[in-house]
Amino acid sequence: MNITAVAVNVLASAALIFAFTRSREKSIKALAAAGKMFISLLPMLIIIILLIGLLFVLVPQETLERFLGEQAGIFGVLSAAIVGSILHIPALLSFPLAASLLEKGASVTVVAAFLTTLTMIGMVTLPLEIKELGKKFALMRNGLSFIAAIIIALLLGALI
């Protein structure tokens, strides 16, 4: 248990108690929504945890460092950003995966690029974005987000 975990649990408990004093009915609905989110995340959660385990036992540290570590250079950052743009992993579950990559020797820049494109860019949702907001808007937003993700990643790598 570390301080963040304690803080989140205290915050959630306090919010839940406060919510119950405001509206019992809505609070029960909120708990049901949380349960539903958990059930929909569960398969992916199990997969991610298994993948982290496999990453630790199957991928040698040197191999990971060569492709995703400092020595991978801009190539590593770009490939992480591209993989992040294509994959569709819920952000909540991407953090433990990112942490395991860092622990195994991936660079901060690579991990930040992956996390940022993962959430900012949606290949899966692109058709819907085009339909609602137009091709120009959607392509510009996603394209600029890719560049932004690289900038964010480089800044983070330089500062951490």
Add this chain to the structure above:
Amino acid sequence: MMNNNTAGQAAKSKSWLRRWLPVLITGLITLAALQLLPDAKSAFIRTTTSYALEMAVILPAVLILMGLLTVFISRDFIARHLGSDSGVRGMAISFLLGTLPTGPLYMAFPLAGTLKAKGARSANIAIFLSAWACIKLPQELVEARFLGPRFMVLRLVFTVILVVIIGLIIEKAGKKG
């Protein structure tokens, strides 16, 4: 006879299969890998248990926070306040509304589409969408837990700055074209 009910059940079991089949495949690959590398078993168990425990400690609380925000802040509330202001205030409001976890990204697009039709600034629409996509307040706590508060805060600050810049660039390009 295929009535609605059995059709619904068939669809349900099909999507159930689609959700759990990848789990099964990953599980089988894992079992095979551990059969081939018996020495790796203890490291595998140590790593997976530690990550599973960390998730178990933090995930329920985060989901409860998201559930509460989803239920207590209605989509109407967001639609009412979004795009009502221009200038820096409007941008800040679009941004903050986007960070509230009120649903997945595909729900944000129709909302943004309505806004566009109402004549909101395209910078604000882009800021709202990007914030909705990548900044969710309860998620920041999970990021801090797994990647450290410094990583989380720096990434958040840079993301906010760049999201605003992207919004302004899109707006400028839209005016020209």
